[in-house]
Amino acid sequence: MIAGALVAIGFLGVIVRLCTLQVVEATELSKRAERQHEKSVTLEGERGTIFDRKGRILATNVEVPSLYAIPSLISNPKAVAPELGRVLQSDSRSILKRLEGNKNFVWVERKVSPPVAQSVVELGIDGVGILNESQRFYPKRNLMGHLLGFAGVDNQGLEGIERAYNKLLQGEKGWAVVERDAFGHPIFQKGLDYFAPSRGKDIVLTIDEVIQHIAETELDAVMEQTSADDASVIVMNPKTGEVLAMAVRPEFNPNRVESQHPELWRNRAVTDAYEPGSTFKIITASAALEEHVANPDDIFYCEEGRMVIAGGVIRDHEKEGYLTFREVIQKSSNIGMIKIATRMDEARLYRYIRAFGIGEKSGIDLEGESPGTIKEPRYWSGRSMASIAIGQEVAVTPLQIVTAVSSIANGGMLMRPHLVSEIRDASGHVVQTFSPEVRRHTVSPETAGRMMNILEGTVSKRGTGEKATIPGYRVAGKTGTAQKIDPVTKQYSLQDTVSSFVGIVPAEDPRIVVLVVVDSPKGLAWGGTVAAPVFRNVAEQVLRYLGVPPRSQERIVLTSAG
Amino acid sequence: MIARRFMIGAVFIAVILLDIWQHVHIVTMGYEVEQAQRMQKEMQQIHQQLLVEVETLSALDRIERIAISKLGMVKPQEGQVVLVEMGSPSGSSPDVMTRVQVAKKVP
Numbered sequence: 001m002i003a004g005a006l007v008a009i010g011f012l013g014v015i016v017r018l019c020t021l022q023v024v025e026a027t028e029l030s031k032r033a034e035r036q037h038e039k040s041v042t043l044e045g046e047r048g049t050i051f052d053r054k055g056r057i058l059a060t061n062v063e064v065p066s067l068y069a070i071p072s073l074i075s076n077p078k079a080v081a082p083e084l085g086r087v088l089q090s091d092s093r094s095i096l097k098r099l100e101g102n103k104n105f106v107w108v109e110r111k112v113s114p115p116v117a118q119s120v121v122e123l124g125i126d127g128v129g130i131l132n133e134s135q136r137f138y139p140k141r142n143l144m145g146h147l148l149g150f151a152g153v154d155n156q157g158l159e160g161i162e163r164a165y166n167k168l169l170q171g172e173k174g175w176a177v178v179e180r181d182a183f184g185h186p187i188f189q190k191g192l193d194y195f196a197p198s199r200g201k202d203i204v205l206t207i208d209e210v211i212q213h214i215a216e217t218e219l220d221a222v223m224e225q226t227s228a229d230d231a232s233v234i235v236m237n238p239k240t241g242e243v244l245a246m247a248v249r250p251e252f253n254p255n256r257v258e259s260q261h262p263e264l265w266r267n268r269a270v271t272d273a274y275e276p277g278s279t280f281k282i283i284t285a286s287a288a289l290e291e292h293v294a295n296p297d298d299i300f301y302c303e304e305g306r307m308v309i310a311g312g313v314i315r316d317h318e319k320e321g322y323l324t325f326r327e328v329i330q331k332s333s334n335i336g337m338i339k340i341a342t343r344m345d346e347a348r349l350y351r352y353i354r355a356f357g358i359g360e361k362s363g364i365d366l367e368g369e370s371p372g373t374i375k376e377p378r379y380w381s382g383r384s385m386a387s388i389a390i391g392q393e394v395a396v397t398p399l400q401i402v403t404a405v406s407s408i409a410n411g412g413m414l415m416r417p418h419l420v421s422e423i424r425d426a427s428g429h430v431v432q433t434f435s436p437e438v439r440r441h442t443v444s445p446e447t448a449g450r451m452m453n454i455l456e457g458t459v460s461k462r463g464t465g466e467k468a469t470i471p472g473y474r475v476a477g478k479t480g481t482a483q484k485i486d487p488v489t490k491q492y493s494l495q496d497t498v499s500s501f502v503g504i505v506p507a508e509d510p511r512i513v514v515l516v517v518v519d520s521p522k523g524l525a526w527g528g529t530v531a532a533p534v535f536r537n538v539a540e541q542v543l544r545y546l547g548v549p550p551r552s553q554e555r556i557v558l559t560s561a562g
Numbered sequence: 563m564i565a566r567r568f569m570i571g572a573v574f575i576a577v578i579l580l581d582i583w584q585h586v587h588i589v590t591m592g593y594e595v596e597q598a599q600r601m602q603k604e605m606q607q608i609h610q611q612l613l614v615e616v617e618t619l620s621a622l623d624r625i626e627r628i629a630i631s632k633l634g635m636v637k638p639q640e641g642q643v644v645l646v647e648m649g650s651p652s653g654s655s656p657d658v659m660t661r662v663q664v665a666k667k668v669p
Contacts, residue, residue: 057613057617060613060614063610139617140618140621213622217623549645
């Protein structure tokens with residue numbers, strides 16, 4: 001009887017418990033079971049690839065191991081942290097802090113090298129594991145490092161193209177709910193709880209790897225020869241504003257960002273403004289021609305190389321007497337140029353300087369661009385007109401000069417310089433193309449043509465740019481040697497200069513405009529001796545690469561027999 | 563009557579067994595899908611690694627270094643480059659000609 005009652009009570013207990021589990025706590029328990037069996041996983045959208053104009057890969061992704069820890073599974077963090085610190089060569093106190101925190105999951109070290117990850121695995125620590133993550137990799141190392149920029153540890157673009165086009169390059173994150181077995185292994189994705197990650201867009205640059213390589217090789221050579229502080233070369237297609245190469249030294253390898261000073265990350269060709277000196281005379285001379293205040297054959301007295309203006313002395317590097325306008329440019333006479341400029345009033349000169357894009361951002365698809373500096377005429381001193389006419393009291397970026405000179409090469413159109421030609425989706429379909437964009441007209445095609453003719457004279461035996469001559473090609477160009485301001489004396493330094501050369505070739509049908517800027521070269525530092533030879537070496541190889549035939553070259557014509 | 567009950571029981575058990583079999587099959591297939599996905603990912607990774615390797619090895623500074631130091635190649639000198647124009651027999655205009663540049667052998 002008693003036994004029967006006990007069994008009945010027992011059954012009753014079981015039934016009550018069953019009801020509690022199945023009815024009262026059913027919702028909560030089924031949720032808990034789902035939490036144990038299901039796991040929500042974030043799926044990273046892969047970052048898009050960056051190609052050069054011929055489809056060569058410049059930036060892509062590689063899988064690298066990252067080390068994580070589940071602190072609740074680590075019984076003795078104080079013993080584990082120093083071991084990990086030793087293998088990873090990082091601060092064990094910081095690791096310990098993370099291991100002792102109350103998080104379920106912590107990163108110990110992200111994106112380590114495979115051998116280091118292997119060493120950690122060999123330690124056999126429970127609760128420490130490896131997850132593969134995608135990391136940006138630049139297979140061409142230093143090549144155009146400044147231009148490409150780099151992406152951070154979470155694959156967000158931080159500099160250069162990577163930053164400017166981050167939104168397009170970055171994929172969209174997805175997520176999935178995965179069912180796990182008793183061991184925690186994923187079984188399969190549950191139908192509805194899945195949001196596919198999308199891969200970022202691919203970007204095709206206007207840059208040509210070969211032209212970039214040529215520019216960088218020649219820059220390395222001039223840096224070695226002259227021990228200059230820094231240097232840059234820009235190669236542009238003047239008809240479209242496409243940048244074919246943008247090389248900067250000192251070099252920067254985006255694969256090793258941490259070990260390089262942030263000073264090296266900067267793309268100086270776009271972010272740094274300098275006093276251009278004589279290359280700026282192209283703008284002054286074009287303005288004078290367009291305004292019809294002077295003709296190429298007008299004669300100017302160059303004061304035997306010395307003239308006093310507003311209490312200051314202006315000198316030429318050679319004592320010249322009477323020179324034509326054409327010769328003033330060829331010999332780069334400061335005094336002659338000032339006399340030409342003063343035939344215009346300040347407002348007119350200023351208007352042309354602004355029309356050539358000085359004092360405004362060029363609109364290139366990069367962040368951090370400098371607009372340069374040009375004061376409004378109401379702030380000009382008595383000497384400003386003379387200084388600005390010869391490229392002093394004005395600051396420009398290399399990109400602004402190459403764009404302004406391109407407008408002379410293309411008949412007077414100021415183009416928007418650009419670096420990206422196409423954007424493609426993950427399956428390779430083109431989703432956007434970038435066409436050439438005219439910002440404004442600077443001068444008439446006639447003025448541009450006359451200017452080209454004058455600039456051809458600079459690259460001749462009579463001109464300052466003799467070392468820029470390329471056998472078989474007509475070259476137009478201008479040298480520049482700008483003294484830098486001594487930070488101590490606040491005066492123009494006699495030693496520190498910026499040597500530059502900007503050239504257009506072939507002059508009869510310009511294919512490329514090349515600007516070379518060498519900052520603080522040691523020894524003989526004239527633009528004609530330092531920068532012009534770099535121009536010649538770059539342009540000669542690029543023309544050959546582009547298949548632009550020289551006029552005097554030996555030819556063989558093959559015709560098929562049929 | 564007994565036979566009928568037996569039949570119902572057998573069908574009931576069969577249904578349960580079928581359900582269990584289905585579930586086991588789904589789980590097994592799930593593992594297979596997971597494994598296939600893992601393999602696909604591995605293959606994609608290998609493919610990507612090889613692509614990266616190709617791009618790294620074809621870096622122009624490396625090729626130039628090998629060409630100069632190992633193969634003893636030099637850049638063509640002035641006058642050494644010959645322009646070869648391939649025109650049609652009817653003598654087409656230079657605009658539609660294919661131009662190729664070749665370096666003359668130095669004696």
